[in-house]
Amino acid sequence: MTTGQTVCLLIGTIAVISLLAFILSDTSKLAKVRGNNKIWVKAVFYGVIGGIFGIYATIGGVRVEELGAIITIRDVGPMMAGCLGGPISGLIAGAIAGIHRLFFNLPSVIGGSMTLTESFLSGTTIPCSISTFIIGLLSGLLFKPFSTKKHRGLWALGIGVVMEFFHLFIVFLYFWGTASAAEGWALVSKIIIPFMVTNGAGFGILIYLLDMARKHQDVQEKEKSVETELNVATNIQNNMLPTIFPTFPGRKEFSIDASMTPAKEIGGDFYDFFFVDDDHFAFLIADVSGKGVTAALFMVISKTILKNNILSDMPLAEAVSKSNLQLCDGNKSNMFVTAWVGVLEISTGKLTYVNAGHNPPLIKHGDKQFSYLKNLSGLVLAGSKKSKYRQFSTYLASGDRLFLYTDGVTEAMNIKNEQYNEKRLLDCISRQDISTSATDIIQIVKADVKEFTGEAEQSDDITIIALAMNGVSKNITVKAEIENFDQVSDFLEEELTKHNIPQKIKLKMSIVLDELFSNVAKYSNGEDFSLDVAFPRNRINLRIEYGGELFDATKLKDPDVTLAAKDRPVGGLGIFIVKKTMTSMTYHSENNKNVLTLYKDLEDETVQK
Amino acid sequence: MEISKKESGNDLILIVSGSINTATAPLLEKELSLLPKELKSLTIDITDVDYISSSGLRDLLNFQNYIDEIGGTMIVKGCHESVREVFEMTGFDTILTIE
Numbered sequence: 001m002t003t004g005q006t007v008c009l010l011i012g013t014i015a016v017i018s019l020l021a022f023i024l025s026d027t028s029k030l031a032k033v034r035g036n037n038k039i040w041v042k043a044v045f046y047g048v049i050g051g052i053f054g055i056y057a058t059i060g061g062v063r064v065e066e067l068g069a070i071i072t073i074r075d076v077g078p079m080m081a082g083c084l085g086g087p088i089s090g091l092i093a094g095a096i097a098g099i100h101r102l103f104f105n106l107p108s109v110i111g112g113s114m115t116l117t118e119s120f121l122s123g124t125t126i127p128c129s130i131s132t133f134i135i136g137l138l139s140g141l142l143f144k145p146f147s148t149k150k151h152r153g154l155w156a157l158g159i160g161v162v163m164e165f166f167h168l169f170i171v172f173l174y175f176w177g178t179a180s181a182a183e184g185w186a187l188v189s190k191i192i193i194p195f196m197v198t199n200g201a202g203f204g205i206l207i208y209l210l211d212m213a214r215k216h217q218d219v220q221e222k223e224k225s226v227e228t229e230l231n232v233a234t235n236i237q238n239n240m241l242p243t244i245f246p247t248f249p250g251r252k253e254f255s256i257d258a259s260m261t262p263a264k265e266i267g268g269d270f271y272d273f274f275f276v277d278d279d280h281f282a283f284l285i286a287d288v289s290g291k292g293v294t295a296a297l298f299m300v301i302s303k304t305i306l307k308n309n310i311l312s313d314m315p316l317a318e319a320v321s322k323s324n325l326q327l328c329d330g331n332k333s334n335m336f337v338t339a340w341v342g343v344l345e346i347s348t349g350k351l352t353y354v355n356a357g358h359n360p361p362l363i364k365h366g367d368k369q370f371s372y373l374k375n376l377s378g379l380v381l382a383g384s385k386k387s388k389y390r391q392f393s394t395y396l397a398s399g400d401r402l403f404l405y406t407d408g409v410t411e412a413m414n415i416k417n418e419q420y421n422e423k424r425l426l427d428c429i430s431r432q433d434i435s436t437s438a439t440d441i442i443q444i445v446k447a448d449v450k451e452f453t454g455e456a457e458q459s460d461d462i463t464i465i466a467l468a469m470n471g472v473s474k475n476i477t478v479k480a481e482i483e484n485f486d487q488v489s490d491f492l493e494e495e496l497t498k499h500n501i502p503q504k505i506k507l508k509m510s511i512v513l514d515e516l517f518s519n520v521a522k523y524s525n526g527e528d529f530s531l532d533v534a535f536p537r538n539r540i541n542l543r544i545e546y547g548g549e550l551f552d553a554t555k556l557k558d559p560d561v562t563l564a565a566k567d568r569p570v571g572g573l574g575i576f577i578v579k580k581t582m583t584s585m586t587y588h589s590e591n592n593k594n595v596l597t598l599y600k601d602l603e604d605e606t607v608q609k
Numbered sequence: 610m611e612i613s614k615k616e617s618g619n620d621l622i623l624i625v626s627g628s629i630n631t632a633t634a635p636l637l638e639k640e641l642s643l644l645p646k647e648l649k650s651l652t653i654d655i656t657d658v659d660y661i662s663s664s665g666l667r668d669l670l671n672f673q674n675y676i677d678e679i680g681g682t683m684i685v686k687g688c689h690e691s692v693r694e695v696f697e698m699t700g701f702d703t704i705l706t707i708e
Binding site for chain 2: 482485486489504507508510511514515521559561562563565566568571573574576580581
């Protein structure tokens with residue numbers, strides 16, 4: 001055999017060894033067998049694999065005809081089986097490979113060229129068979145110590161060398177016994193080096209590859225478990241945020257909705273809202289610097305501290321200042337958090353707020369357009385113990401809106417590295433009309449950001465809170481029939497009186513109610529007529545909801561008020577009077593019902609007169 | 610709403626008090642059908658009416674058209690401020706003779 005052939009053979013053998021390592025380490029069903037609880041299944045598994053490998057090596061070995069010997073790495077099979085599977089595996093593999101070696105010349109016996117005895121006695125058949133079997137057993141004894149070794153590849157190399165030395169020693173003894181020591185030495189001395197080298201290297205490489213593969217698998221499994229833990233963390237974080245909407249059933253004065261979409265598994269953004277007492281509702285949005293676990297942990301601390309301080313009985317600015325001091329304490333990792341905190345006094349609509357370095361929210365008063373609420377109270381939280389915070393206030397009337405967000409919205413980037421920016425946000429929100437609910441506006445903005453960023457990956461957490469004021473309203477619901485008019489009329493009269501509305505305006509509201517009710521009674525076939533009255537600052541809000549055919553009464557054409565008596569149509573004046581009397585009247589449909597939202601600014605009257 | 614009547618010859622005075630709204634307007638409408646054919650002048654005194662809704666306006670319009678048809682005259686007397694505003698708003702101040 002040429003050197004080239006030997007090298008090729010070697011490469012082929014290493015390839016098979018690699019395949020074996022792969023089979024033994026693989027991630028598929030075999031792994032289940034490997035990890036099987038039933039010891040004997042595992043033992044048989046290793047034993048059979050080792051045996052098959054032994055057979056393969058014997059057949060594929062280099063036959064040295066003149067010596068009647070085969071240079072093979074057959075013993076790697078039993079060694080592997082013993083060292084990895086234990087004594088039983090070693091025994092099985094040794095037996096399979098050994099018996100196969102013993103009957104290796106069987107084809108010649110069947111062919112008639114030699115007898116069975118001759119085949120046993122030819123060359124090294126008997127000592128090789130016996131030593132392969134014994135090596136299987138010996139390796140099995142090494143199972144325990146081998147399993148705990150650190151560099152198992154090197155150990156395997158050593159084991160291979162020693163085992164082959166032992167193998168050839170048996171061969172030597174055999175020849176010494178059957179022929180002479182000189183003959184034995186003549187044979188052994190020629191094959192001992194290739195035997196020790198190939199088997200040592202083969203077993204070493206096998207174990208080395210196997211351990212590499214297993215290590216790789218372990219890393220993967222670890223990564224998977226880290227991922228699982230992160231998922232748990234995501235859940236915990238999500239559970240910390242108020243997520244049940246509508247959050248406060250029975251509270252008709254306002255509606256609030258929120259959403260947080262972390263860029264990674266866990267985020268640094270958070271929001272919160274809760275009642276301080278019956279009349280004070282606190283809500284906040286915040287963004288912790290950085291991302292990942294550190295940010296998430298700081299988020300938990302920040303949220304807890306802020307809530308505790310806001311709940312305690314002190315002015316909002318003071319609560320935020322105190323939170324800042326507490327967050328500064330022990331903040332060795334120099335984290336910080338931007339926050340916008342608001343407390344709404346429900347009975348009056350007064351909104352007190354502190355902005356600690358956070359993005360300016362968008363606010364909408366009445367018919368005015370959305371605009372940014374740019375007041376800044378102070379530095380980010382946890383930034384400096386010297387930070388001072390001041391509070392601001394504004395009033396939220398019925399229909400007013402507030403939109404809070406984190407920089408994940410305005411700084412969302414598209415693939416061209418352009419930012420979504422404040423202007424785009426303002427444009428998007430301004431396109432919505434008054435009937436857009438808090439929930440819808442969040443979805444609309446999120447969709448708009450998504451449309452803008454397109455394929456680009458989300459780089460920062462996106463958090464949004466939308467608050468819509470419905471006002472402190474009182475409700476009456478009756479069947480829309482004329483005989484119920486007095487009931488509704490008395491209710492309104494009572495509410496107007498309670499809120500010290502001047503007589504003149506009271507009468508006007510009575511007319512408005514009359515027109516609305518009579519129209520509904522006429523067209524809605526006795527379905528429910530529901531009236532909500534609210535009195536935000538200097539304003540009277542009326543909201544009426546009624547069944548019947550969906551019809552936008554605000555679209556009715558105004559009657560011609562200049563016609564002579566005989567040319568006047570008898571109808572069409574009612575809605576016209578309402579329009580003229582109220583400052584604003586808008587229509588939308590909700591749950592298949594008509595909703596008219598009207599308000600009267602009390603200032604209108606004083607300006608007119 | 611209450612309505613009282615004062616008759617002298619071919620002149621009739623209707624004195625209305627309260628609110629002329631959806632619920633009460635039919636009562637006023639009924640008065641229209643009771644008007645004598647030979648009526649020369651009708652005065653509707655609404656000094657004590659605090660407000661009037663479009664149902665009431667419709668009644669007044671029907672009164673006015675009836676009187677115009679029979680060639681009589683009609684005067685609406687004693688307009689409360691809020692009533693006057695509604696008249697002005699709807700152009701009824703140009704249709705009715707308000708005193």
